Amino acid sequence: MIELKDIKKTYRRGAEEVHALREVNLDVSRNELLAIVGPSGAGKTTLLHMLGCLDTPTGGSVLIDGIDAARMREPDLVNVRRKKIGFIFQQFYLIPGLSVFRNVALPLIFSKTSPDPQHIRSLLRIVGLEHREEHLPSQLSGGEMQRVAIARALVNNPEVVLADEPTGNLDTDNSEKIFELLRSLAHKGLAVVMITHNNELAQRCDRVVHMKDGRII
């Protein structure tokens, strides 16, 4: 699905050269819930951004269905993000003035696709928010907001879902619900990659990748 080959990411911070990723190799496959764990500054988020074509490597290849995204132009990368990737963030990033339904439909504006209400309602059903369709984000709990963000990540029918600490802002009950949701998506055929600091959740994933100082260990 997505294959990282000898990925390096180096950038400058003042006079210092920072090696965010050092020769990282990783395969992400369908039907798998993959956890990335490691201390802060280990390169987990940079790795996730490489997988999501949000960032470009200094060296190595990002192969998506065999095509090297590292050599793609920006419009092609945008297309990959629209069609193949779904992002979930720790802070949810819902638009405050839009209803749950419209927040879920937001990516369709950018992919120039008319929203299919049936499809959006089916996504809301999957995340258990079919009764909250017209609510605003301010009327939802943290767990519900994250479930809206998951539905939004799924609206373009992606093949890969990338979640950056999706349970980081949630209590235990809600973390458990979100985790189960992500696991069910993986078991329905998606590739799900999740960064987490929660070792208990990480151990229940199909695979765990440990990172330290920009390397997979």
Add this chain to the structure above:
Amino acid sequence: MGFLRLALTNLKRHRTRSLLTIVGIAASVAVLFSILSYNRGFERGLVREFQKTGIHFMVVPSGCAHEVASLVLHGAIIPKYLDLEVVARISGLDGIEIISPLLVAQLPNTQKNRVDLIYGMEMKHLRIVKPAWRVKGSVPEKDSEIIVGSEVAAHYNLKPGDMVSYPNVKTGFRVAGVLEKTDSQDDAFTYLPLSAAQQLLDKPGGATAVGVKVKDPELVGRITETLTEKVPGIQIVTMNQVMNSILNLAASAKALSLSIAFIAIFISAVGVMNSILMTVFERTNEIGMMRAVGASRADIFRMVVIETTMLTFSGGVLGIIISLAGSRLIESFVRKVMPYVPSGEILALEPGLAAGSIMFAFFIGIASSLYPAWKASKINPVEAIKG
């Protein structure tokens, strides 16, 4: 849901800021539209008023053409007088159809501690000299009858049939008619038959100006040349010269006002740019999220441009509404400060001008959105979603 809905939602999130920005643009557009609309109305009214008058030229004592223009149209006070001989000489020329002397002066009334503005004219020529007037009552037929301007009538509570007295005249004057409000200086005058005014002002045979109508308008040039040669100490101003003089004055005023309006618009545009730039910076995370879920740089650019043009377009529409709602107030203010304003409605809804002003606001929106839109489109999603 599309970009429009998204832009509207974003604007509604900062209601007060959006509203203040709209009001700023509205004020500028209102000023611009009022100036353009007023100028067009002024020119149209001026041409209409000049086309109605039957006078071809005015003979006045040598002096300022602007005073003449004011005198011709709305009775300015010129402290110089033509004598009887001038009127006699004009009468002696070939091709003259009508000679209408006018005597305009201030009359201090010590008894009532006021100054009356007196306008003497041949009442039989009233329709030629003042074609736009509407008089309630009748036009004076005797030397003892007068017309009063609407302000005079309101101030002294006068109506047709009432009597008016002056200290140096034994018998009073009967108000034959009251001039309907013209919103010009005409409203402040009392109009007397010429001979009565001459007697009242102690200027027997005197006139401030003489209006002349010729039999053949094509001969105006030749007649005025002859007059200038034969009669010293006079100035002849044709109605076209008066009109051009007023139009030139109006054009200068328009240029000055437009400069101020454009400065106001520029300041509003900077305000709009600042406001949009602030929302862009505040929404950095959100823009990063949008980029992550599939928005291209062009999508973000377009979203910001739409937001800005929605603001300025709304401001433009509101500006036109404000301008039209306040048109009476603006018109009455301008009539008070301008020496001459044509009678009739000046500020009116001109669809072409209104549409042009709104489109102008729209383009101001596009122009002021370019920088914030560019900044937004350059936001690095990786940095933005790190928070």
